Amino acid sequence: MSAPQILATGRCLPDRVVTNEELSKAVDTSDEWVFSRTGIHSRHFCTTETGLDLAVNAARQAMDRARVTAAEIGVCLVGTFTPDHASPSTACLLQRELGLMENTICFDLNAACAGFLYGLHTAHALLADAPRPYALVVGAEVISRVMDHTNRNTCVLFGDGAGAAVVSREEGRSWHTVFGSRGDRSSIRVQGPGPVPSAIHMDGKAVFRFAVEVVEQSIRQLLEKEGLSSVNDLDLVVCHQANARIVDHVAKKLKAREGLFYKNMDRYGNTSAASIPIALDELVQSGVLRPGMRVLTVGFGGGLTWAGALLEW
Numbered sequence: 406m407s408a409p410q411i412l413a414t415g416r417c418l419p420d421r422v423v424t425n426e427e428l429s430k431a432v433d434t435s436d437e438w439v440f441s442r443t444g445i446h447s448r449h450f451c452t453t454e455t456g457l458d459l460a461v462n463a464a465r466q467a468m469d470r471a472r473v474t475a476a477e478i479g480v481c482l483v484g485t486f487t488p489d490h491a492s493p494s495t496a497c498l499l500q501r502e503l504g505l506m507e508n509t510i511c512f513d514l515n516a517a518c519a520g521f522l523y524g525l526h527t528a529h530a531l532l533a534d535a536p537r538p539y540a541l542v543v544g545a546e547v548i549s550r551v552m553d554h555t556n557r558n559t560c561v562l563f564g565d566g567a568g569a570a571v572v573s574r575e576e577g578r579s580w581h582t583v584f585g586s587r588g589d590r591s592s593i594r595v596q597g598p599g600p601v602p603s604a605i606h607m608d609g610k611a612v613f614r615f616a617v618e619v620v621e622q623s624i625r626q627l628l629e630k631e632g633l634s635s636v637n638d639l640d641l642v643v644c645h646q647a648n649a650r651i652v653d654h655v656a657k658k659l660k661a662r663e664g665l666f667y668k669n670m671d672r673y674g675n676t677s678a679a680s681i682p683i684a685l686d687e688l689v690q691s692g693v694l695r696p697g698m699r700v701l702t703v704g705f706g707g708g709l710t711w712a713g714a715l716l717e718w
Contacts, residue, residue, distance in 0.1 A: 406576075406577065407576045408575055410575040412539070415469075415470065416463050417462035417566065421449060425445070432554075444652075448565075448676075455547070457545075464503060467570055471571035478537060480528050482514060484520025485545050489547075508536050517706030517708050521542065525714065529574055539572065543567060544680070544682050551605060553605070564674035564675065568676075568682025582715075583714075584711070588709075589708070592607070592612050593608070593612055593706070595707070619703075620711075623703045623712075628701075631715055636665065640698035641688065642656075642666045642702075645675075645681060646670040653666075702714050
């Protein structure tokens with residue numbers, strides 16, 4: 406048996422912070438309205454930064470903290486549904502910016518908000534036959550570029566950012582995963598490419614029902630695989646940071662202890678594939694997430710897609 410070991414993490418957010426009060430000047434909303442429904446107070450939007458800029462900075466942080474050089478990276482994956490270009494991929498441009506070897510396995514993958522966990526699983530598999538022992542897995546999104554900023558039901562939800570992890574393949578360790586997909590273009594989709602401008606279209610109620618269903622289901626499946634009877638046997642649960650109501654609803658159904666489910670969407674909003682690695686990096690840098698802890702992560706989003714992983718840190 407083998408499992409991925411996350412050696413270090415990093416994150417990068419654009420400089421511009423956009424509060425609910427600022428959004429209320431453009432659309433009919435308020436901080437109370439947004440926060441009571443989502444748990445979000447603010448988010449970051451790119452101005453001059455690109456998705457590649459965010460990915461590079463997050464990746465360099467992770468590599469520096471892991472003490473892993475560019476010459477040791479054999480796999481470079483970027484989870485994103487908002488790349489700077491349809492081609493070349495962000496991962497290929499990241500290879501150039503970081504000075505990775507030319508025979509590094511590089512590509513983007515799009516599993517929406519489950520993208521980081523899809524990337525982690527894919528990197529683990531690729532490392533079995535990669536030219537070097539470490540992988541770089543990045544979630545990077547510039548969602549502000551595909552939003553209708555006049556639609557208060559969506560423009561208040563999302564933010565830009567990137568999170569990264571340096572990963573190795575560790576023999577003698579085990580991990581548990583769950584993955585799923587349910588082809589659905591009505592609940593959430595992003596228009597484009599084409600003559601119609603890109604924009605996020607979302608049925609909020611349908612997405613909420615989907616999310617609470619698959620998050621609870623994924624957690625229960627992972628607990629069963631690990632032989633645990635309660636979510637409270639874990640040290641931390643890190644869900645995709647879409648909406649505080651989703652996280653709170655699942656925590657209540659599972660009778661989780663206070664503080665077990667981490668939340669940071671109040672400061673970042675929904676950053677899609679970047680949300681889980683950003684949260685993990687915050688937890689590591691604050692000293693909350695420490696070696697030996699069992700952390701369960703669940704991502705869910707457009708596609709529809711979902712993924713879960715139970716790791717020993």
